[in-house]
Amino acid sequence: MLPVLAPFPTTRLRRMRRTAALRDLAQENTLTAKDLIWPLFITDVPGADIEVASMPGVRRLTIDGAVRAAETAAELGIPAICLFPYTDPALRTEDCEEAWNPENLSNRVIRAIKARVPEVAVMTDIALDPYNANGHDGLVRGGVIVNDETVEALVKMALAQAEAGADILGPSDMMDGRIGAMRTALEAAGHADVTILSYAAKYASAFYGPFRDAVGASDRLVGDKKTYQMNPGNSDEAIRLVARDLAEGADMVMVKPGMAYLDICHRVKQAFGVPTFAYQVSGEYAMIKGAVLNGWVKEAVIAESLLAFRRAGCDGILTYFAADVAKALKG
Numbered sequence: 001m002l003p004v005l006a007p008f009p010t011t012r013l014r015r016m017r018r019t020a021a022l023r024d025l026a027q028e029n030t031l032t033a034k035d036l037i038w039p040l041f042i043t044d045v046p047g048a049d050i051e052v053a054s055m056p057g058v059r060r061l062t063i064d065g066a067v068r069a070a071e072t073a074a075e076l077g078i079p080a081i082c083l084f085p086y087t088d089p090a091l092r093t094e095d096c097e098e099a100w101n102p103e104n105l106s107n108r109v110i111r112a113i114k115a116r117v118p119e120v121a122v123m124t125d126i127a128l129d130p131y132n133a134n135g136h137d138g139l140v141r142g143g144v145i146v147n148d149e150t151v152e153a154l155v156k157m158a159l160a161q162a163e164a165g166a167d168i169l170g171p172s173d174m175m176d177g178r179i180g181a182m183r184t185a186l187e188a189a190g191h192a193d194v195t196i197l198s199y200a201a202k203y204a205s206a207f208y209g210p211f212r213d214a215v216g217a218s219d220r221l222v223g224d225k226k227t228y229q230m231n232p233g234n235s236d237e238a239i240r241l242v243a244r245d246l247a248e249g250a251d252m253v254m255v256k257p258g259m260a261y262l263d264i265c266h267r268v269k270q271a272f273g274v275p276t277f278a279y280q281v282s283g284e285y286a287m288i289k290g291a292v293l294n295g296w297v298k299e300a301v302i303a304e305s306l307l308a309f310r311r312a313g314c315d316g317i318l319t320y321f322a323a324d325v326a327k328a329l330k331g
């Protein structure tokens with residue numbers, strides 16, 4: 001699209017910026033509560049339902065707390081919440097069996113929320129890190145994060161979550177072949193309508209630090225996640241990953257982290273036109289929140305950062321600010 005402009009002074013682009021009414025009429029992108037997914041940290045470990053030190057304002061929630069948060073989401077018009085468990089350290093093993101226990105914390109919370117607030121979509125995370133003795137998203141065998149055995153474990157985890165009533169499964173593990181394996185297993189198990197939001201372009205990022213504190217994986221993680229998460233220097237690879245996951249049966253795709261990766265959001269939306277989400281991750285939250293709390297930037301940067309995702313082409317954003325922003329948008 002090429003703009004056709006008469007020369008100055010016939011064209012004065014400031015005319016359309018003169019009043020709030022004119023600016024509103026000409027606004028190209030908007031942010032509403034409907035564009036948000038609210039990530040929640042949950043725990044059933046006594047005493048662990050406290051604020052996360054590196055994420056001021058974000059607490060781990062008990063099961064009851066999570067149900068109340070889902071009710072708040074419904075009141076605020078936020079369509080979906082996403083669950084991240086802080087697992088009892090005694091249940092974290094090398095084989096990660098707790099991940100597909102039908103009675104694990106996540107699955108109990110999914111059931112509790114679907115029983116009380118069925119209109120709110122429940123999204124899950126599929127990766128082994130909250131259950132893994134070594135903090136990795138995949139099974140570690142002889143120092144190597146093994147792909148195919150991990151996919152088998154992830155499929156069991158996905159089925160247990162679907163069985164518990166999850167609406168959106170979020171594989172965040174970055175193993176190869178997991179979307180296709182999950183889709184086939186879901187069809188076979190009578191869960192044809194469960195959606196998959198694939199973390200398709202997930203980078204090996206230092207922005208995840210506070211999250212690892214929140215789920216208790218920071219001290220456990222041995223090494224880094226660079227053999228499965230993407231190199232931050234790459235962009236074409238993101239397109240290959242999204243194409244691959246869509247071909248395997250993903251309904252929606254995610255780019256993660258968010259703010260430093262808006263170019264990837266834009267390319268993905270332009271290339272595929274599918275429901276595209278960004279995750280404004282824990283480190284992004286911590287940076288903004290820390291600066292706001294110190295009075296270094298105004299709170300308005302929060303909504304501005306989220307509007308930028310919409311402008312880049314995202315249909316929605318996972319953000320720890322979801323409830324605060326939705327409240328502010330309500331006025």
Ligand SMILES: NCc1[nH]cc(CCC(=O)O)c1CC(=O)O
Binds near residue numbers: 209225280
């Ligand atoms: N697989 C786990 C997972 N799912 C979401 C995040 C990060 C989210 C955030 O930083 O807010 C991570 C951490 C990681 O990959 O190390």
